[in-house]
Amino acid sequence: MSESSAQEKTESASPKRRREARERGQVPRSRDLTTALVMVAGAGLLISHGGDIVTGAQQLMRSSLTIDPAVLTDSGQLPMFLGQTFGKAMHLLMPVFIGLVVMAIVAPMLLGGWNFSAKAFMPDIDRINPLTGLGRIFSINSLIELMKSMLKLIVLGVVAGMAWWSTRSELIGLSSESTNQGLAHAGMLFTHSFAFLCGAMLLIALLDVPYQIWQYEKQLKMTKQELRDEYKESEGRPEVKARVRQIQREMSRRRMMEQVPTADVIVTNPTHYAVALKYTADKTRAPVVVAKGADQIALAIRELGKQNRVPILEAPPLARALYRSTELDQEIPTTLYAAVAQVLSYVYQLRMYRSGPPPVMPDIGDVPGGELDEK
Structure with a gap:
C-alpha cells in the first residue's frame, strides 16, 4: 500500500523538472487559442482592408478581362502580363497575409511563452516505434482529443447554421441586386457570419486554455520518491550547497536585524x-x-x-x-x-533620568575574553 502510494504522482513539479520540460520543448499550448486569435485577426483585417481588397480585385479583374489579344499571342509579353497580374493580387492580399502570419507566430506565445528547443528536433526512437505510436493512438488523451474535435465541429456547425439562418432572406435577395451592390452585401453577410464563428471559437479557446494548463501540470507531477531523489542529487552539487548556505545566511541576518x-x-x-x-x-x-x-x-x-x-x-x-x-x-x-x-x-x-545631573557612564574595565585582536 505504501509502495503504491509512493509511486503516485501527487506532488507538484519542481523548478528543475519544469526547466527540463522546457528544454525538451514541453510547454503548455492551446491550438484552439491560436486558431481563435488568427480568426479574430483575419476578421479585423478583412473589416479594415476589405473595401480596398474588393475595389482592387474589381480593377484587377477588369484589367485582366480587357487584355489586348496581341499579348496572348506574344510569348514574350504573356509571362510578363501574368507576372504583373500576380504581383498586383499579392499586393492586395499582402496586409492580410502578413497580419495572419504575425498572429500565428505571436498567439502560441501567450500560453507558455517563447520557447525554442533543439532537443525537439532531435531523432527519438519512441516517435518511430510502432508500438509506442499505437499506444498514443489508442490512449485516453487521444480519445479526449477526438471528443473535443467532434464537439468543436458540432458547436461551429451549429453557430454557422444559426448565422446562415438569420441572414437567409438577405441571401435570397442578393440575386435582385446589382453586381456591385450584391458583392458589397455578400461581403457584409460573410463578415457577419465569420464574426459569429470567431466568437464561438474564442469561447472554445477560453475553455481549452485552463484545460491545457491543468493537463500540463498533471503531466509534470512527480512522485514523492522522485522529489527525494532530485533533492539528494541537487544537494550533492557544490554550487547548490553554496547557494543554500548564502540564502540561509541572508535569512538569518534579516531576522537578526529585525x-x-x-x-x-x-x-x-x-x-x-x-x-x-x-x-x-x-x-x-x-x-x-x-x-x-x-x-x-x-x-x-x-x-x-x-x-x-x-x-x-x-x-x-x-x-x-x-x-x-x-x-x-x-x-x-x-x-x-x-x-x-x-x-x-x-x-x-x-x-x-529627567532632571538633575545625568548618570555617570560606568568604567567596565577588563573583562574575560575582551583582549585586543588583530582588528
Missing part, C-alpha cells in the same frame, strides 16, 4: 564590533544577545539602533568578549554578568 529595535542596549568596540543585548527578567535568567556583527554588519546594527533610539555604549573589551563568547539568541556567560549588569544599570538610569 531584533535590533527591541534591544535594551548596543555595546560597541566602537567600530569593529557591535552586540545588541536584551533582558526580560520574567523570561530569561540573563541578558540575551539578539544581534551581533563585525565591520559592515556592526555599522548596520549601530545605524539601525540610532534610528530606533536604542542606547549605544562604547565598551571595547566587553564588546569583544560578548562577540566571541556568545552566539545569537543565547544568554551571556556568567563571567560577563557583572560587566553587563553595570551597562544595563546605566541604561535604566538613562531611561529614568
